[in-house]
Amino acid sequence: MPAEPDIASVAQAIGEPARAAMLLQLMDGDAHTARKLAAVAGIAPSTASSHLRRLRESGLVQVAEAGRQRLHRLAGPEVAQLVETLAALAPPRLPERLQPDPPAGPLLRARACYGHLAGQLGIDIAMxxxxxxxxxxxxxxxxxxxxxxxxPLLVALGISELPDAGPAVRGCLDWSHRTVHLAGALGTALLTALLGAGWVRRRPGGRVLRITETGRRRLGELGLV
Incomplete structure (x- = not known):
């Protein structure tokens, strides 16, 4: 008979605060160095190596060589879905009155979620x-x-086809608003097109997306902001 899945080992890998912070940073869909992830987690680079090794051994993170650098990213969309679902269930780390507006406010408005758009803008577009x-x-x-x-939105962004790989549309639970935003090939195409058109810009060092003046005007014309 097949053995039951060892949920506890995965939970223990995620449950350490530094490792959880690294996973949340990797939700931007990019690959990051251990040094960058250490800074995000507030730990020394030497300490980060052991944490990243634990995440790799648990199947949550994969690493690739890029010249002299070792770049870490989430092991796949199923890991991103797990992290987003846990984030939706988790309480905030501080009481709401103590949560800082920057970066919490911008993070709630628009952010990258493993290659697709999340936050209020992602929810509004899905709706x-x-x-x-x-x-x-x-x-x-x-x-x-x-x-x-x-x-009108897809036409304005020039989205007229999607790759055949994976589902065209998938619902992703948005932790910040406890409702669904759009993932899948369409979600990825929307974020790529919004960035390419200059309607949103990535803020350095995190997942936050800034809606540009052009984006605010064009999205406003479409009734989305």
Whole structure:
């Protein structure tokens, strides 16, 4: 008989605060050095190596050589989904009245979530596409189909096709608002197109996305901000 999954070992790997901070940083979908992840976690680079080794051994993080650098990223979308779901269940680390507005406020408005758009902007776009019949209703982790590219937002961003790999649409539970934003190939295409059009910009050193003046105007014209 197959053995039961060892959930406890994965939970223990995630449950250490420094490792949890590293995983949250890797939710931006990029690859990072141990030094960068150490800074995010507030620990020494020498200490970060042992934490990253534990995350690799647990199947949560993978590493690749890039010249002299070793770059770490999440092991796959299933890990990102796990981290986002845990974040939605977790209480804030500080009472709400003590949470700093920067960067908490911008993080809630728009951020990268493993290659797709999260935060209030991601939720608003998912809601608009549902209401206009482009996608169906989605529950967290549920996959769906894209019914049409004929939508003002998709047309404005030049999105007219998606890669065949993976689901076109997937619901991702947004920890900051306890509702669903859009993942899957369409979610990735939207974030890529928003960045390419200059409607949003990445803020250095984190997952926060800044809506530019151009983006605010164009999204406003579409009723999305």
């Amino acid at each position: 608009a596409l549902r209401e206009d019949g482009v996608i169906g209703d989605l529950a967290p982790g549920e996959t769906g189909v894209l019914h049409s590219f004929d939508h």
